[in-house]
Amino acid sequence: MTPREEILHRIRTALPTPPQPVTIPRAYHRIGTLTPDARIHLLIDRLVDYDTEIIHASTESDIPEAIAKALTAAAETRAITPAAFPTNWLPSGFDITIDHALPKDQIEGIPAVITTCEAAVAATGTIFLVHTGAQGRRIITLLPDHHIILLHHNQVYELLPEALAAVRPHATAPLTTISGPSATSDIEMTRIRGVHGPRRLTVILYGAS
Helix, strand or coil: CCCCHHHHHHHHHHHHCCCCCCCCCCCCCCCCCCCCCHHHHHHHHHHHHCCEEEEECCCCHHHHHHHHHHHHHHCCCCEECCCCCCCCHHCCCCCEEEEEEHHHHCCCCEEEEEECEEEEEEEEEEEEECCHHCCHHHHHCCCCCCEEEEHHHHEEEEHHHHHHHHHHHHHHCEEEEECCCCCCECCCEEEEEEECCEEEEEEEEECCC
């Protein structure tokens, strides 16, 4: 018997009875009750509380103007976007770099990134990124200082369990959750932005709920 096997044997024999499977109660709310408009209102309330900029676009044709507005407000003329991002959504008059697996040194220094997302939780103001397609590689969503996210009204869920169910088909893909701009506090409670990711977050809400 190896030392590991001996230790495990001692643990098993020390237990009064074999451990039984534990049933985890799931009595928490798993389905939201808010109307679509109320969900959007709650999400906006949470995002604003996290210092997130909100821009509304009624239809997809309004998205280029909304992106241009976000870049202009931040005094930015350059941005990076995934190769799968819809080109008809990109505004003219800006230097947009398409990410074809660019190395890190070519991503650093680009001030903004534009992506879509997978889902959002109204109750917590959390946005889910599944790093495939137009949602981009994780590196391009972390290095730029400003993240512009396209979020359709139908992607907004009231509760976390609903959003988790929506992203379940991508459970094996890298996943990032975002609740406002990246920020942390030091031992003196001084809030510092941009430590773990973009220090500025803009959410463009588009489409009908």
